[in-house]
Amino acid sequence: VNLILITADERDERGEVVLADRRAEHLRSVLKIRPGQSLRIGQINGATGTGMVKAVDEHRVVLRCVFSGPPAQRPPVDLLLALPRPKVMKRLWAPLAALGVGRIILTNAQRVERYYFDSHVLDPAFYNAQLQTGLEQAMDTWLPAVSVHRQFKPLVEEELAGLVPDALRLVGDPAGPTRIAAELQATPQPRILLGVGPEGGWSDYELDLLQAHGFRRVGMGPRTLRTDTACIALIALCLDALP
Amino acid sequence: VNLILITADERDERGEVVLADRRAEHLRSVLKIRPGQSLRIGQINGATGTGMVKAVDEHRVVLRCVFSGPPAQRPPVDLLLALPRPKVMKRLWAPLAALGVGRIILTNAQRVERYYFDSHVLDPAFYNAQLQTGLEQAMDTWLPAVSVHRQFKPLVEEELAGLVPDALRLVGDPAGPTRIAAELQATPQPRILLGVGPEGGWSDYELDLLQAHGFRRVGMGPRTLRTDTACIALIALCLDALP
Numbered sequence: 277v278n279l280i281l282i283t284a285d286e287r288d289e290r291g292e293v294v295l296a297d298r299r300a301e302h303l304r305s306v307l308k309i310r311p312g313q314s315l316r317i318g319q320i321n322g323a324t325g326t327g328m329v330k331a332v333d334e335h336r337v338v339l340r341c342v343f344s345g346p347p348a349q350r351p352p353v354d355l356l357l358a359l360p361r362p363k364v365m366k367r368l369w370a371p372l373a374a375l376g377v378g379r380i381i382l383t384n385a386q387r388v389e390r391y392y393f394d395s396h397v398l399d400p401a402f403y404n405a406q407l408q409t410g411l412e413q414a415m416d417t418w419l420p421a422v423s424v425h426r427q428f429k430p431l432v433e434e435e436l437a438g439l440v441p442d443a444l445r446l447v448g449d450p451a452g453p454t455r456i457a458a459e460l461q462a463t464p465q466p467r468i469l470l471g472v473g474p475e476g477g478w479s480d481y482e483l484d485l486l487q488a489h490g491f492r493r494v495g496m497g498p499r500t501l502r503t504d505t506a507c508i509a510l511i512a513l514c515l516d517a518l519p
Numbered sequence: 520v521n522l523i524l525i526t527a528d529e530r531d532e533r534g535e536v537v538l539a540d541r542r543a544e545h546l547r548s549v550l551k552i553r554p555g556q557s558l559r560i561g562q563i564n565g566a567t568g569t570g571m572v573k574a575v576d577e578h579r580v581v582l583r584c585v586f587s588g589p590p591a592q593r594p595p596v597d598l599l600l601a602l603p604r605p606k607v608m609k610r611l612w613a614p615l616a617a618l619g620v621g622r623i624i625l626t627n628a629q630r631v632e633r634y635y636f637d638s639h640v641l642d643p644a645f646y647n648a649q650l651q652t653g654l655e656q657a658m659d660t661w662l663p664a665v666s667v668h669r670q671f672k673p674l675v676e677e678e679l680a681g682l683v684p685d686a687l688r689l690v691g692d693p694a695g696p697t698r699i700a701a702e703l704q705a706t707p708q709p710r711i712l713l714g715v716g717p718e719g720g721w722s723d724y725e726l727d728l729l730q731a732h733g734f735r736r737v738g739m740g741p742r743t744l745r746t747d748t749a750c751i752a753l754i755a756l757c758l759d760a761l762p
Contacts, residue, residue, distance in 0.1 A: 278743055367610070371748040414742040455759065457700075497758065499657040500521055505614040505751055512752035513759055515740065516698065 277302055279415040280317045280327060281408050282341070287319075292330065293339045300337040303329075309337070317341055318417035320408070321348050348417040351376030352467045353514045354440045356447075358385040358474040359424075360503035362395035368504045369403050372420065373410030375511050378467075379421045381439060383428050387476035398424055428482060432489050440469045445491040447471035448510050449483070452495030456510070457517040459492055468514045472507050475500070520545055522658040523560045523570060524651050525584070530562075535573065536582045543580040546572075552580070560584055561660040563651070564591050591660040594619030595710045596757045597683045599690075601628040601717040602667075603746035605638035611747045612646050615663060616653030618754050621710075622664045624682060627671050630719035641667055671725060675732050683712045688734040690714035691753050692726070695738030699753070700760040702735055711757045715750050718743070 280303070286293045295303070303309045309329050317327040317339065324345030331338040355372065359365065359382045372380060384393070396402055400422070407419055423439065425431040444465035446456060460468070471491055478486070487493070496509060523546070529536045538546070546552045552572050560570040560582065567588030574581040598615065602608065602625045615623060627636070639645055643665070650662055666682065668674040687708035689699060703711070714734055721729070730736070739752060 371745070374742060374744055374748055375752065376742065413745055416742065457759075496755070499617060499619065499659065501617055502614065502656055505617055508748055508751045509618065509755035512739070512755050516700075516756055516759075 277306075277412045278316065279324070279412050280315055280339075281320055281412055281417065282317060283320050284322060287341060291341050293327070293341055294336050295339065296336040300335075303337050304332060304334075315339065316415065317343075318345075318411070318415070319343060320411075320417055320419050322417055323347050324415070324417060350378040350418060351515075352518050353377055353511055354379040354381065354443060354467070354469045355507065355511070356381045356383060356436070356469060356471040357503070357507065358383055358472065358478070359388050359392045360475065361389070361392055362397045364502065364504050365392075365395070366397045366406075368507060369397075369406035370410035370413070371504070371508055372511070373407040373416070374414040375508065376414070376416060376418065376515065377420045377511065378418070379423075379440060381423055381425065381431070381436070383425045383431055385428055385474050385482055386479040387474040393424070393426060429485065432485050436469075436489070440467075443467035443469040445469045445471070445486075445489070446494045446514070447478070447483070447486050447491040448473065448506060449493040449495060450477070450498055450500060452493035454492070454494055456494050456513045459494055460517045466519070468518065470510055470514055472503065472510060475503055520549075520655045521559065522567065522655050523558055523582075524563055524655055524660065525560060526563050527565060530584060534584050536570070536584055537579050538582065539579040543578075546580050547575060547577075558582065559658065560586075561588075561654070561658070562586060563654075563660055563662050565660055566590050567658070567660060593621040593661060594758075595761050596620055596754055597622040597624065597686060597710070597712045598750065598754070599624045599626060599679070599712060599714040600746075600750065601626055601715065601721070602631050602635045603718065604632070604635055605640045607745065607747050608635075608638070609640045609649075611750060612640075612649035613653035613656070614747070614751055615754070616650040616659070617657040618751065619657065619659060619661065619758065620663045620754065621661070622666075622683060624666055624668065624674070624679070626668045626674055628717050628725055629722040630717040636667070636669060672728065675728050679712075679732070683710075686710035686712040688712045688714070688729075688732070689737045689757070690721070690726070690729050690734040691716065691749060692736040692738060693720070693741055693743060695736035697735070697737055699737050699756045702737055703760045709762070711761065713753055713757055715746065715753060718746055
């Protein structure tokens with residue numbers, strides 16, 4: 277943990293926060309903090325700052341918080357992801373938040389199994405905790421917005437434009453002809469909406485629908501990668517290509 | 520599994536292979552193969568080809584193998600990695616092989632705990648199985664060469680030049696000033712040796728020693744990433760930047 281995250285409503289009117297959960301435990305047992313020390317803190321979807329340790333006991337840690345850093349910035353990449361199997365999705369949340377993603381749009385697709393949607397990894401309490409782990413690692417405060425869509429067609433045709441306006445739309449495709457940087461050079465945009473398909477790939481119908489709605493196919497060589505590896509690699513390429 | 524991997528010594532003089540392990544189990548239970556079907560196969564560190572199913576029973580699968588594809592190509596990126604904690608290393612093997620890495624050089628560093636070296640994740644039987652999972656996923660046959668080095672200084676000063684001659688040497692550094700593509704443009708090379716430090720970062724001494732031996736610092740923004748995320752992201756950037 278490189279940053280202690282708090283929410284806006286945890287702060288009282290004097291700017292004090294009382295921690296009594298795993299954060300307090302981590303501060304006591306791992307970081308072995310003492311009164312008077314200062315810690316790097318961040319407010320979820322808010323600014324970063326400094327927390328001065330006012331008191332530590334076996335039940336709680338009291339911090340006096342000053343937020344002097346810049347406000348949270350929405351990372352310039354959003355992700356449209358065909359829901360991977362629960363085991364893969366489980367370990368993908370934290371890296372996505374750590375790399376920095378503005379919005380995570382999970383969708384059904386022909387090669388997504390229905391039962392994936394019943395997994396506890398889609399429970400907001402579960403994924404927000406995982407996302408926060410990634411933010412604590414990367415020292416960021418932007419909690420990605422998450423939405424889950426069981427129907428691909430209305431998502432692409434009707435909802436996507438509202439969720440992510442004004443972004444270069446790219447879809448990863450092992451057979452894709454061009455590179456992310458080349459697409460961005462041809463059509464400069466400040467943001468990218470990146471589509472990543474199921475491990476078996478998008479169906480022809482899905483790829484056609486995406487292309488009909490402005491997505492351009494971008495490749496990363498002929499290798500078939502597991503969804504988590506592909507997401508991390510493609511997001512890294514997007515972030516590197518953006519100004 | 521997108522490719523069935525076999526070793527050279529599994530083939531008899533007629534080109535037949537008898538599988539009786541997890542591969543046979545996978546072919547029977549998951550792919551439900553039948554005699555007469557053809558499968559994509561690959562010989563470790565050799566060519567890809569086709570395996571025609573000759574026989575299937577509850578104990579074994581017999582394939583007649585023809586290797587017609589190109590021989591294995593050493594991927595153009597090698598990795599010098601400060602050994603991460605066992606839990607992280609465990610899940611990194613397969614993605615490294617899937618992305619494609621020629622050689623994996625694991626090293627000690629000041630911020631690497633000694634006990635990491637005693638983990639079973641450094642047992643060749645364990646990591647070769649993990650690496651093969653990555654190859655099966657990515658349909659590649661190049662098994663990365665792995666070496667483990669408990670002393671950083673002699674590795675960098677004496678051994679590295681022999682392990683990886685003729686590569687652009689880059690070291691990932693959150694504070695690094697330049698981008699991978701820019702370094703490669705300034706000094707074109709067909710291969711990259713990529714250094715990735717411990718989660719706490721290289722010490723000043725280590726970074727100085729690396730720079731004295733030709734490594735240039737490359738950045739990927741100010742975020743601190745977990746070692747596995749950083750490796751995947753940086754390797755993707757290297758592969759994308761190489762010709």
